[in-house]
Amino acid sequence: MFSRQVTKNTSVLARGFASSARANRKVAVLGAAGGIGQPLSLLLKSDSLVTGLSLYDIRGAPGVAADVSHVNTNSEVKGYEKDDLKDALTGAEVIIIPAGVPRKPGMTRDDLFNTNASIVRDLAEAVAEYAPKASIGIISNPVNSTVPIFAEVLKKKGVFDEKKLFGITTLDVVRASRFLGEIKKADPKDVKVTVVGGHSGVTIVPLLSQTAHGKGVDGETYKALVNRIQFGGDEVVKAKAGTGSATLSMAYAGARFTNSLIRALNGETGVVEPTFVKSPLYESEGVEYFASNVELGTEGVKKINPVGELTAEEQELLKACLPDLAKNIKKGVEFVNSA
Numbered sequence: 396m397f398s399r400q401v402t403k404n405t406s407v408l409a410r411g412f413a414s415s416a417r418a419n420r421k422v423a424v425l426g427a428a429g430g431i432g433q434p435l436s437l438l439l440k441s442d443s444l445v446t447g448l449s450l451y452d453i454r455g456a457p458g459v460a461a462d463v464s465h466v467n468t469n470s471e472v473k474g475y476e477k478d479d480l481k482d483a484l485t486g487a488e489v490i491i492i493p494a495g496v497p498r499k500p501g502m503t504r505d506d507l508f509n510t511n512a513s514i515v516r517d518l519a520e521a522v523a524e525y526a527p528k529a530s531i532g533i534i535s536n537p538v539n540s541t542v543p544i545f546a547e548v549l550k551k552k553g554v555f556d557e558k559k560l561f562g563i564t565t566l567d568v569v570r571a572s573r574f575l576g577e578i579k580k581a582d583p584k585d586v587k588v589t590v591v592g593g594h595s596g597v598t599i600v601p602l603l604s605q606t607a608h609g610k611g612v613d614g615e616t617y618k619a620l621v622n623r624i625q626f627g628g629d630e631v632v633k634a635k636a637g638t639g640s641a642t643l644s645m646a647y648a649g650a651r652f653t654n655s656l657i658r659a660l661n662g663e664t665g666v667v668e669p670t671f672v673k674s675p676l677y678e679s680e681g682v683e684y685f686a687s688n689v690e691l692g693t694e695g696v697k698k699i700n701p702v703g704e705l706t707a708e709e710q711e712l713l714k715a716c717l718p719d720l721a722k723n724i725k726k727g728v729e730f731v732n733s734a
């Protein structure tokens with residue numbers, strides 16, 4: 396099902412996602428009853444690498460758990476709500492977080508900060524207490540700020556491991572692959588696009604020159620494609636007309652990321668996913684977190700790949716990205732430390 400950046404992968408239906416040497420992983424989803432949480436939980440239930448599924452939401456997760464638990468795969472599913480966060484998190488090795496409000500038309504992701512920052516902070520406090528060694532994937536927006544918020548809370552609690560905290564930016568490469576495939580009339584599974592930076596507007600930097608299919612795209616077509624990749628989320632927000640943002644494609648992207656992470660944790664080598672992590676790449680320019688292709692391993696982040704060679708246009712895109720990204724990161728860091 397998942398066409399991935401670097402390693403091979405085939406149909407989930409054919410093999411229940413990829414198999415791996417040691418398949419024994421409990422995954423917790425926080426925000427499991429939401430627009431993303433429900434289809435993500437279903438996809439994780441169909442992933443043979445997920446042996447336990449712990450579904451938590453402030454409301455509704457036991458119902459979702461009862462529903463997906465009837466899917467005839469081997470994993471155990473349990474649902475938790477309200478104050479049951481401790482039980483939901485205990486023993487979780489991977490925690491995926493789509494908790495928080497989505498955008499409405501006219502809003503930026505940063506407009507979600509006021510509501511989602513405190514949701515993510517509170518969940519980070521619980522994770523620090525009940526699952527401090529877990530690998531954590533953050534979906535909640537604004538990702539450029541929620542990842543630093545999560546990190547600052549874990550630092551305060553003395554349990555921050557930069558190898559184990561990931562902002563999930565997979566949807567950007569999923570979109571880029573699909574949109575470029577449409578233009579080149581190619582099967583998206585053969586179209587791999589590297590996307591770096593952050594996860595909002597101009598902080599999303601597609602590197603089309605680094606893929607064979609992207610090389611010939613220029614002029615207005617290039618500009619329109621870059622814009623569509625950067626603002627793909629807005630396309631969905633507008634089409635949903637006030638009822639939310641991308642949920643199904645995000646669930647697909649989140650399940651792909653989780654599957655890659657588990658395969659790497661289980662010892663598979665050569666697993667590479669784009670993800671927003673604590674990164675040295677632009678630290679000297681005040682950007683402490685940055686998405687690029689990251690090789691995953693048994694401890695989480697194994698190797699952060701550099702962005703590679705950029706065209707003049709891509710250098711301009713990166714120039715526009717860095718100051719915005721630095722601002723978003725600072726806002727997250729200050730939210731925790733000025734409280």
Ligand SMILES: NC(=O)C1=CN([C@@H]2O[C@H](COP(=O)(O)OP(=O)(O)OC[C@H]3O[C@@H](n4cnc5c(N)ncnc54)[C@H](O)[C@@H]3O)[C@@H](O)[C@H]2O)C=CC1
Pocket residue numbers: 425426427428429430431432451452453454493494495496497498507511514517518533534535536537538563564565566567594639640641642645
């Ligand atoms: N990283 C990415 O690429 C993407 C991120 N998103 C973001 O994902 C988030 C969720 O989006 P949707 O699922 O569409 O929203 P939704 O409103 O449908 O679901 C959110 C769920 O979070 C739950 N929730 C709220 N506070 C909680 C808490 N303290 N603990 C546990 N659960 C809590 C709600 O009860 C609700 O069920 C939004 O912030 C959205 O912007 C959306 C699409 C892509």
Ligand SMILES: O=C([O-])CC(=O)C(=O)O
Pocket residue numbers: 497498504536566627628629631632640641
């Ligand atoms: O656009 C949004 O608000 C949701 C999101 O992050 C995306 O779809 O990429």
